[in-house]
Amino acid sequence: MGDAPKSHRPLLALVAVVAVATAWSAWRPHDYATWFFELMIGFAGVAALLATYRRFRFSSLVYGAVAVHFTILAVGAKYTYADMPLFNQLRDAWRLSRNHFDRVGHFFQGFTPALLCRELLVRTSRIGRSRWVIVFCIAAPLAFSAFYEILEVWWVMLFYPTSGPEWLGMQGDPWDAQWDMTSALAGALVATFVFSWWHWRSMRKVAPEEISA
Numbered sequence: 725m726g727d728a729p730k731s732h733r734p735l736l737a738l739v740a741v742v743a744v745a746t747a748w749s750a751w752r753p754h755d756y757a758t759w760f761f762e763l764m765i766g767f768a769g770v771a772a773l774l775a776t777y778r779r780f781r782f783s784s785l786v787y788g789a790v791a792v793h794f795t796i797l798a799v800g801a802k803y804t805y806a807d808m809p810l811f812n813q814l815r816d817a818w819r820l821s822r823n824h825f826d827r828v829g830h831f832f833q834g835f836t837p838a839l840l841c842r843e844l845l846v847r848t849s850r851i852g853r854s855r856w857v858i859v860f861c862i863a864a865p866l867a868f869s870a871f872y873e874i875l876e877v878w879w880v881m882l883f884y885p886t887s888g889p890e891w892l893g894m895q896g897d898p899w900d901a902q903w904d905m906t907s908a909l910a911g912a913l914v915a916t917f918v919f920s921w922w923h924w925r926s927m928r929k930v931a932p933e934e935i936s937a
Contacts, residue, residue, distance in 0.1 A: 789835060861912060
């Protein structure tokens with residue numbers, strides 16, 4: 725990686741993180757079927773970034789967010805979100821009602837798609853120059869989060885019809901899906917507003933001709 729052009733380093737770093745996280749996660753996971761389900765969308769997303777890299781290179785911030793997001797997916801896939809050891813310790817130490825590691829995953833389920841959506845709109849369309857970009861950057865992650873909840877239900881109905889609440893990691897919370905989507909909303913809001921300036925600067929470095937001053 726040291727001899728690679730600087731412009732390629734964010735993508736190479738992402739690939740390295742994905743490779744290491746996948747190898748670690750695949751070593752004695754809780755259940756290989758769960759492992760595959762939790763990581764398949766992450767694999768698809770990284771594959772799409774690799775396939776489109778020559779035509780559209782994202783900013784370093786986006787590649788960094790995807791790397792962190794994939795690592796969280798890999799941890800959840802290995803232990804299942806409801807049994808992540810560190811968050812079990814936090815649950816016991818703070819006397820929480822449940823393990824909240826899945827909320828971290830759903831936060832990034834809103835955060836990362838919001839960055840991807842914003843960059844695509846800003847660099848390829850007039851919408852990116854208007855306030856409508858805020859609406860799309862919040863609506864798109866929420867739509868993806870809702871679709872993921874539906875996908876989980878389909879997966880359970882097909883492969884785990886007798887153990888839905890346990891497999892889904894609801895941990896006795898009847899509002900689990902709603903809180904998951906709320907976490908995604910929080911992630912989208914943070915990406916759209918808190919990281920806006922940083923994202924703008926990161927985009928200007930990779931595509932200054934597409935970004936107005």
